[in-house]
Amino acid sequence: MDEGKMDENEWRYHGEGNKSLVVAHAQRCVVLRFLKFPPSRKKTSEEVFQHLQNIVDFSKNVMKEFLGENSVHCGEVVQLPLDFVKQLCLKIQSERPESRCDKDLDTLSGYALCLPNLARLQTYRFAEHRPILCVEIKVSLCQGEGGLCCLLPHKLIFICSYACQYGFLVATGKWKQISKYCPLDLYSGNKQRMHFALKSLLQEAQNNLKIFKNGELIYGCADARSPAADWNELAHHLKPFFFPSNGLAGGPHCTRAVIRELVRVITRVLLSGSDKGRAGALRRGPAPRGPRVCEASPFGRSLRRQGKNSPECSGLPKGCLLYKTLQVQMLDLLDIEGLYPLYRRVERYLEEFPEERKTLQIDGPYDEAFYQKLLDLSTEDDGTVAFALTKVQQYRVAMTAKDCSIMIALSPCLQDTSSEQRPVVPSSRSRFAFSVSVLDLDLKPYESIPHQYKLDGKIVNFYSKTVLAKDAAVMPTRYKEREDCTLVLHTV
Numbered sequence: 240m241d242e243g244k245m246d247e248n249e250w251r252y253h254g255e256g257n258k259s260l261v262v263a264h265a266q267r268c269v270v271l272r273f274l275k276f277p278p279s280r281k282k283t284s285e286e287v288f289q290h291l292q293n294i295v296d297f298s299k300n301v302m303k304e305f306l307g308e309n310s311v312h313c314g315e316v317v318q319l320p321l322d323f324v325k326q327l328c329l330k331i332q333s334e335r336p337e338s339r340c341d342k343d344l345d346t347l348s349g350y351a352l353c354l355p356n357l358a359r360l361q362t363y364r365f366a367e368h369r370p371i372l373c374v375e376i377k378v379s380l381c382q383g384e385g386g387l388c389c390l391l392p393h394k395l396i397f398i399c400s401y402a403c404q405y406g407f408l409v410a411t412g413k414w415k416q417i418s419k420y421c422p423l424d425l426y427s428g429n430k431q432r433m434h435f436a437l438k439s440l441l442q443e444a445q446n447n448l449k450i451f452k453n454g455e456l457i458y459g460c461a462d463a464r465s466p467a468a469d470w471n472e473l474a475h476h477l478k479p480f481f482f483p484s485n486g487l488a489g490g491p492h493c494t495r496a497v498i499r500e501l502v503r504v505i506t507r508v509l510l511s512g513s514d515k516g517r518a519g520a521l522r523r524g525p526a527p528r529g530p531r532v533c534e535a536s537p538f539g540r541s542l543r544r545q546g547k548n549s550p551e552c553s554g555l556p557k558g559c560l561l562y563k564t565l566q567v568q569m570l571d572l573l574d575i576e577g578l579y580p581l582y583r584r585v586e587r588y589l590e591e592f593p594e595e596r597k598t599l600q601i602d603g604p605y606d607e608a609f610y611q612k613l614l615d616l617s618t619e620d621d622g623t624v625a626f627a628l629t630k631v632q633q634y635r636v637a638m639t640a641k642d643c644s645i646m647i648a649l650s651p652c653l654q655d656t657s658s659e660q661r662p663v664v665p666s667s668r669s670r671f672a673f674s675v676s677v678l679d680l681d682l683k684p685y686e687s688i689p690h691q692y693k694l695d696g697k698i699v700n701f702y703s704k705t706v707l708a709k710d711a712a713v714m715p716t717r718y719k720e721r722e723d724c725t726l727v728l729h730t731v
């Protein structure tokens with residue numbers, strides 16, 4: 240990219256989250272990822288540069304190590320002409336969803352990240368000329384055992400932390416309605432449960448699912464408050480990919496068939512082995528944690544009705560990206576209640592020795608030494624700041640993996656599949672070359688720990704009150720269906 244000759248007309252709005260905004264080049268397979276800040280909180284150019292460089296270093300030295308070379312794209316920091324950034328900002332403003340406009344794109348520093356456009360191409364080296372379908376899944380919280388345990392009249396049940404949080408977010412108005420999606424189903428490795436999770440995401444995409452065709456968003460909410468998407472329209476877009484040469488008639492039968500194919504292909508891709516990463520080698524204590532069954536998932540409830548109440552072992556193949564992200568999510572050997580006192584220990588130390596913040600690598604550099612310390616999974620607290628710090632850093636990395644997105648790109652194979660350079664996944668009427676990547680691997684800031692602690696307290700409070708008050712108006716429908724809880728016990 241020639242940063243000297245930038246023309247805003249060659250770039251278009253692509254998407255944004257809470258902290259960054261992405262624009263894509265109209266012809267080339269690259270994106271620019273800008274930071275966003277609240278209007279009152281501007282940062283200096285040096286701070287923005289350092290923040291972006293930290294993102295690159297963390298991807299390169301930590302996440303690439305854990306998740307593998309091919310799944311993580313670190314990108315590079317680029318400096319752009321300020322005039323270009325200002326014009327670009329004006330050009331895209333009208334396309335931004337209203338709910339994201341509480342923060343402004345950083346137009347002052349001139350720095351951004353340049354990354355491959357994962358919605359358009361499959362690997363860095365390979366420029367695509369074929370149609371590309373791309374599915375982005377924000378996996379969301381999937382702690383092995385995080386969540387709430389409730390004591391019912393006859394049994395103890397478990398609600399995963401995702402369901403707890405979403406029940407809370409629906410009640411507080413952030414999301415329209417509770418989704419049937421449960422990360423524990425997606426991470427179960429059981430095909431039926433994974434199909435159910437993916438269909439649930441397709442029904443209620445919220446901020447968890449987006450589908451792009453040739454780089455354009457065709458499905459999923461650009462805005463939390465967008466109306467529900469239409470399966471018939473989605474099937475119309477997908478039909479040429481999954482039923483290329485047959486005259487499958489339109490209508491509900493066709494829609495179902497196309498959606499079923501999509502769900503099957505995505506499941507196969509998610510279960511496929513990817514390149515090496517060291518997450519699988521993370522040593523754990525005697526009882527390995529893994530996804531169990533969540534009461535809030537209709538699938539989980541039906542398993543319980545069949546008497547399959549005990550946690551299932553994770554059936555994910557070790558080489559697949561889901562397995563590796565799960566291992567990183569489980570780096571938090573302590574939940575937030577256990578971690579908070581350790582965070583306070585580090586805080587007290589920093590209050591006394593503020594100059595130590597740098598040596599402790601609280602805000603970077605995220606280098607090889609930082610990575611090595613993450614591998615220490617000991618749980619015996621010797622009362623030191625070093626122990627507390629390791630747990631705090633592991634917690635931050637685990638939170639990052641819980642909030643990342645997986646991007647799956649599918650491109651129909653040419654007749655001669657033997658010439659494919661990449662792995663191939665079959666569907667019933669076609670074959671796709673595919674790639675799987677991970678997005679949004681920005682390390683959660685140290686300061687997010689008190690936020691998590693407060694949020695956790697609010698969620699527990701919300702559930703205690705909701706369950707105990709049996710408030711039919713606030714209680715999500717699927718909790719209403721079951722017996723009332725007599726007591727919400729504790730977070731686990």
Ligand SMILES: O=P(O)(O)O[C@@H]1[C@@H](OP(=O)(O)O)[C@H](OP(=O)(O)O)[C@H](O)[C@H](OP(=O)(O)O)[C@H]1OP(=O)(O)O
Binds near residue numbers: 258446
């Ligand atoms: O605060 P939470 O738990 O609601 O999670 C935030 C997410 O909200 P969600 O629960 O998915 O609706 C939030 O997602 P949205 O912006 O709502 O799509 C972000 O992922 C946020 O991360 P960051 O601040 O951008 O690093 C997430 O913040 P972190 O807590 O992971 O830092």
Ligand SMILES: Nc1ncnc2c1ncn2[C@@H]1O[C@H](COP(=O)(O)OP(=O)(O)OP(=O)(O)O)[C@@H](O)[C@H]1O
Binds near residue numbers: 642
């Ligand atoms: N390299 C990329 N290629 C294609 N699309 C991308 C790329 N990086 C980001 N995007 C798109 O831009 C969107 C916003 O990016 P990202 O998730 O990194 O933002 P964020 O503000 O960090 O998100 P969050 O709110 O989850 O923290 C993504 O959902 C994805 O659709």
